[in-house]
Amino acid sequence: MQNPLVRKLDRYIHLSETDRHCLAEAVSPVRMVAARTDIIHEGDDPRAVNVILDGWACRYRQFANGRRQIVALLLPGDPCDPHVFLLDVMDHAIGAITPVALGQISGGALQTLTARSAGLDIAFHREALATAAVQREWTVSLGSRTGIERLAHLFCELHARLAAVGLADDTTCPMPITQNDLGDAMGQTSVHINRTLQELRGLGLITLRSRRLTIHDPAALARLGHFDPTYLHLTAEAGSAAARRA
Amino acid sequence: MQNPLVRKLDRYIHLSETDRHCLAEAVSPVRMVAARTDIIHEGDDPRAVNVILDGWACRYRQFANGRRQIVALLLPGDPCDPHVFLLDVMDHAIGAITPVALGQISGGALQTLTARSAGLDIAFHREALATAAVQREWTVSLGSRTGIERLAHLFCELHARLAAVGLADDTTCPMPITQNDLGDAMGQTSVHINRTLQELRGLGLITLRSRRLTIHDPAALARLGHFDPTYLHLTAEAGSAAARRA
């Protein structure tokens, strides 16, 4: 299995064989994190980049009253740094949803990479911009989409992001997340999530079983969720096996 | 009146007199934008930074059904670049709420500044991280705060951000935004915003009149909105007149 960070960055700008090789070399596997535990890097090199190699995680805020708001879902290939070491205080936490395998690029290696390759420099920049765009899109979802639209949009986004790192095929992708977590992400209760899922199933748009999502009618689901993949800023799959077959 | 960008960055890390002077020199006033028109930079230097020198603006998404979601409010001192020129397509627009005065730092000048001064380099980095934190906080607000909590939180945030650039005193700040715009930002209708404002007034927490907000009980307002200024990552006012008086 190819390094998901390599696959991801290759979708922001086409990377040369050399770039892909150097990037993969720079990522060293670091550690496993158990599901439902926090990912913390206290004392880490603040310039290092930690990357999710396998599993799902989330950025979240926990409230005193027990409510939790997930503000971002982190998938394989996603950097998962809080960057709080440049700032003095942590304003949110990062937790593993499933067991997570973490990798790391040291600050020095990163600087070398981006200095030597303009392509990698641009790729990392675009990744940061795309991450910000995803955050804005979540703000849009929570602010102005109904429950069913939010879920439809989320499923479209996750499918597209997973497909970008080779973890989804045309109609299915992993979805190892509980209805409770979905509620914490969409700003709703798990009870309402459950009813909305039933509605989506009733419309024949999806099935969600055994931690796996199947999208029966991608176009209809995208229409329902007002999903326009533009904001993900992904280019055509250039370095992938699929593209090479073509 | 001091350059608001200088004041703002000085709140992320204390800047030397030289840094402040060089930064102010690097900002050239560019143009005025009328209220309720879009701020567009097509063809601009993608590495340049456009800054709001005066007035309020917002990032927003417009939907086909007429609904609009404001995803960020931009105040004096805030960079207002969509950064879309690194990416190919614009995923949102930036519009002036009031008449806006824009300034610009060219890409070359910016590079020179951050190369010569470690302080300015860190300041720009922290600004970007703080902006991302604000975006996350909006996601939190829309996802898990009630109407009255959202407004209370927003007023606390705006007061703090305006105070950071010297545009607010202890209890009042400008608030040149309609209830319609507040609704577009908070994911609610102007009708509901109106009722929520009456509730805040009824509790004796604020008055909002003639485009000016007065906070009668800052501590109570912060408590109601679960406002914790940590996420703004502002340090104590180091270079300000108030600090120098002390």
Next chain:
DNA sequence: CGGGTGTTTGAGGGTTGTCAACTGTTGTGG
């Protein structure tokens, strides 16, 4: 097989949206 976790269902209530009309404020031109 049993316990824990996750999902599903029901009933009732609170928050917010929609629609429509009315009032107040501001700015402009006669």
Next chain:
DNA sequence: CCACAACAGTTGACAACCCTCAAACACCCG
């Protein structure tokens, strides 16, 4: 200085959406 238009704020009635609480059911794993 007034008349007027345009915009912003306010109010009421009703409906839709979503939450809360509580319980039952299904699944997974040791």
